[in-house]
Amino acid sequence: MHPYELNPGRTPLNWHHVVLARLRGTWLWREMSVPLEFSQRLFAWAMGHVAQHYDALLAHRKESLLSGIHGTIVEIGPGTGSNFRYYPRGIHWIGAEPNRHMHPYLRRAAESVGLEIDVRSSRAEALDLADQSADVVISTAVLCSVDDQGKALREIRRVLRPGGQFIFMEHVAAERGTVLSGIQHAIQPLWSCLAGGCHPARDTQGTITQAGFAPVSVERFRLPLGPIAPHIAGIAIRPSANLPA
């Protein structure tokens, strides 16, 4: 699939989405796949170098949320495997990482901690997994980048068994009306290009709490990361009966 495959259900629709939709199928569109392939490779390389600094800022939260998991774990967008060192032994790990340039980093990171991995190229919006087949789904700094958060969260809920946990740690939109919120919106197109499609101003907390999980426990906090300072971390439980989403 072309890396700029547009999802018609994606919201909000910004000017750059409209430009990309018009380019679709043209000569320029086909030519763009070369630089986009390069940018995916570059992003994987950059993640391999910066992920550890980001990880250090989240270390104690990751330790407390990830070290007690067990069973079948599905991690969406695992990147270069920065979460592997927090996982206990004996888990069955499946990763959905659409950027295949991340896969060699994942294999190396897994080898270094003795974790057996099953890494796939599927996107969070279309997981190639059976209903109710996972005990835990993990997302750290991924819901900022998926094409369609609603679709990804429906997939996460689908693959989780009743009572299963969705563990998340994400940077999110600043409070509306603040200077930081204005900055997040202003830099979004350039930021998305440079950071693998990341959107700095998404209301991920709102989307998770309305996605049919219950209960949802969320901690809101800030990290010294400029435009992506506001963060959330928490656990959302897949209820036994389907809640309307």
Ligand SMILES: C[S@@+](CC[C@H](N)C(=O)[O-])C[C@H]1O[C@@H](n2cnc3c(N)ncnc32)[C@H](O)[C@@H]1O
């Ligand atoms: C900022 S990186 C975070 C990597 C890792 N989770 C971490 O915490 O270090 C975002 C990751 O999400 C992946 N990603 C982007 N869109 C995705 C999608 N639709 N489904 C699954 N993963 C996606 C990217 O390829 C990248 O590996």
